[in-house]
Amino acid sequence: PPIPNQLLPLLPSLTPQSPSSPLSVENRDHHHQPSIHLQPLSPNLLFQRSCVCVEAYTTASCLILSSPSSPVSPLVQIKMAEIRRKLVIVGDGACGKTCLLIVFSKGTFPEVYVPTVFENYVADVEVDGKHVELALWDTAGQEDYDRLRPLSYPDSHVILICFAVDSPDSLDNVQEKWISEVLHFCQGLPIILVGCKVDLRNDQKTIDELNKTSQRPVTSDQGEEVRKKIGAYKYLECSARTGQGVREVFETATRAALLTKSHKPKKPCSIM
Incomplete structure (x- = not known):
């Protein structure tokens, strides 16, 4: 599903600009809990290791991103810790x-x-x-x-x-x-x-x-x-x-x- 309209003003550059912005999933520890590592899609977003910092949107419990170049799935859900x-x-x-x-x-x-x-x-x-x-x-x-x-x-x-x-x-x-x-x-x-x-x-x-x-x-x-x-x-x-x-x-x-x-x-x- 597309990003909700109410989020678009807050995340103006969330859509990938090119196929060179892959998303990857790797195991965080020996208990195989998944973590998500992303390359920056734009200067407005900072992704550092498994910590996702979105300055304009800090109250969401989850964020939905879709990427046509994703090697894992076209739809990835990132859970934000409360x-x-x-x-x-x-x-x-x-x-x-x-x-x-x-x-x-x-x-x-x-x-x-x-x-x-x-x-x-x-x-x-x-x-x-x-x-x-x-x-x-x-x-x-x-x-x-x-x-x-x-x-x-x-x-x-x-x-x-x-x-x-x-x-x-x-x-x-x-x-x-x-x-x-x-x-x-x-x-x-x-x-x-x-x-x-x-x-x-x-x-x-x-x-x-x-x-x-x-x-x-x-x-x-x-x-x-x-x-x-x-x-x-x-x-x-x-x-x-x-x-x-x-x-x-x-x-x-x-x-x-x-x-x-x-x-x-x-x-x-x-x-x-």
Whole structure:
């Protein structure tokens, strides 16, 4: 069916201009939830990964697009999430933050480590019957980015502070660095402490390597103890490599984010 007449003034350039504007569908994660990636049809529309931003039309529950060049179907329905939340993940470099996000949002484990500067992902999460579009903001843990990282914090709803189970030093930094930074820029937001790389806790090679410096992999009790000290909402463990606990981390984070109210700046009164 054609686009309703009442939408045409709001979306003047929604119709594809040429057959070079294909639409494609790919799986978002290992649960095969469909996401829709589109190339821009015009400068008035911005499509970034699976997040569809339509400035002129933000109240619709769904949007109908038709494209004669679609390799999937001549008719594609894009569901717009009614609830949007923002998650920011922080922690030491190489502690497993990016792998955690990629496995959850894309369903694949990246074998090559590439230090993050800033990267954004979008995932659809359904919790307690609510469909939430969760924006995932990845950050760099290296000290070189300490002055740049705070740009990620505004308008957040929940914070994940991560450490690596095979790196006791990264847990120490949760208390010495990360909690103070998060409380400074995100006061009042729910914080979830996440122990990454839990599959390495009983890995003999990891244990032998830590023994050289008289260290041991972080235990669950140690993680829970730090959670209490920093006042985090919850402590969870996961392994991006095996998938263990990954979905639970983001379902818990989404529930916590829903407890956070979105504060929009009020317009000042005008006295005539």
